[in-house]
Amino acid sequence: MQVWAVAFACVVAFMGIGLVDPILPAIAESLQASPVETELLFTSYLLVTGLAMLITSYISSRIGAKATLLIGLTLIIAFSLACALSGSVDAVIGFRAGWGLGNALFISTALATIVGAASGGSGAAIILYEAALGIGIAVGPLLGGLLGEVSWRGPFFGVAVLMAVAFIAIAVLLRTPGEKREPVRLSAPFRALGRPALAVLAAAALFYNIGFFVLLAFSPFPLGFGAMGIGFTFFGWGVALAITSVWVAPILTRRMPRTAVLMLILPLLAVDLLAAALMVDSPAGLVVCIVIGGMLLGIVNTVLTESVMEATDLPRSVASSSYSAVRFLGGAAAPPLAALLWHLYGAAVPYLCAAASVLIATVIIALGRRVLAPVDARELQPADEAAAVLVGDAA
Known part of the structure; x- marks a missing residue:
């Protein structure tokens, strides 16, 4: 039961990735905000999530997994409620930042907790975790669309209620007797970026994430759909991303070196973004590009993070923390920049810039x-492969 409690909380946490997408136009209209201001909902969330990743391993190694999970859930509940009750876009932007802190604390601890609590072996626990991830990523935009049809505040209230249920379940059911804690130094993630392989991957991920979040965060505006239409569109995006990250990426990396997979898929993603630019005035064409983009993003997310885990001899929690902090900077910058370019030059230009950014990531690799070289020489164990899915998709 304690494993199911954490898995349920994971589903809800991953819903938050795409939950806001369907209500972006509604927020802009209701709060009289510009598209640039509205896109800052992603920026504040991602920026704080990335920076918080630098300290989550330090915190959880000292207070334990259960306490870290509960603190993260408490912050998400409090700040999602605050978003729902806000009367200005500036307030929602600020409260989304607090939500990002809670999400970083929760997500960074969830997989280890599920594996540690499972009685059926780590393999079964990992399958359960990956199923929770896929359901959350796919259902989030759909739930956001359904609740967003009632009010833009609906999705925020929905998250608060579901996370409150998850909090009670974990508080009551999760037990961590004899938990081993190995304190991590606060400076460890900062020093990790001095490793050349990790620095290369982080730089590539920064530019890649610009493409990721232009597709995710900017697309609701040129689509021109209502909340439900955007929700269904990104439901398809989420399903595609979950399938390729969990199943397709491991198949490719068993047959090709990881760097070769990245150099194959990243240019295809750039082509997809170029196609989105060319079809930006066709809602049907843009929907197709978004769903295909989800397929490609799922592969790159997982393979990049697998590469981070094998690039150095550092503890994997430390390596992934430093890498995530850098890559989220690209994600944080992309949404408002895309909206500004749209305002100045037209809806196609953000996608063209995103395609160019993804090509820069390819050149860096x-x-x-x-x-x-170490990235291509080592094979991940199943638990580490699942961890790559975790960090790759927890944007």
Whole structure:
């Protein structure tokens, strides 16, 4: 039961990735906010999530997994309620930042907790976790669309209620007797970026994430759909991303070196973004590009994070923390920048810039292949492969 409690909380946490997407136009209209201001909902969330990733391993290694999970859930409940009750876009932006802190604390601890609490072996626990991830990513935009049809405040209230249920379940059911804690130094994630292989991957991920979040956060505006239409569109995006991250990416990396997979899929993503630019005035064409983009993003997310785990001999929690902090900077910058470019030059330009950014990520990987040799030489264990899915998709 304690495993199911954490898995349920994971589903709700992953819903938060796409929950806001369907209500972005409604928020802009109701709060009289510009698209640039509205896109800052992603920026504040991602920026704080990324920075918080630098300290989550330090915190959880000292207070334990259960306490970290409960603190993260408490913050998400409090700040999602605050978002729902806000009367200005500035307030929602600020409260989304607090939500990002809670999400970082929760997500960074969830997989280890599920594996540690499972009685059926780590393999079964990982399958359960991956199922929770896929359901959450796919259902989030759909739930956001359904509740958003009633009011833009609906999705925020919905998250608060579901997370409150998850909090009670974990508080009552999760037990961590004899939990081993190995304190992590606060400076560890900062020092990790001095490793050349990790620095190359983090730089590539920064530019790649610009493409990711232009597709995710900007697309609701040129689509021109209502909340339900945007919800169904990104439901398809989420299903595609979950399938390729959990199943397709491991198949490819068993047949090809990881750097080769990245150098194959990243240019395809750039082509997809270019197609989105060309079809930006066709809602049907843009929907197709969004769903195909989800397929490609799922592969890159997982393979990039697998590469981070194998690039150095650092503890994997430390390596993933430092990498995530850098890549989220790209995600934080992309949404308002895309909205500004749209306002100045037209709806196609953000997608063109996103395609160029993804190509820069490809060049960084190509130039850094020499220092990335360990990435192609090692094979992940199943638990580590699941951890790659976790960090890759918890944006």
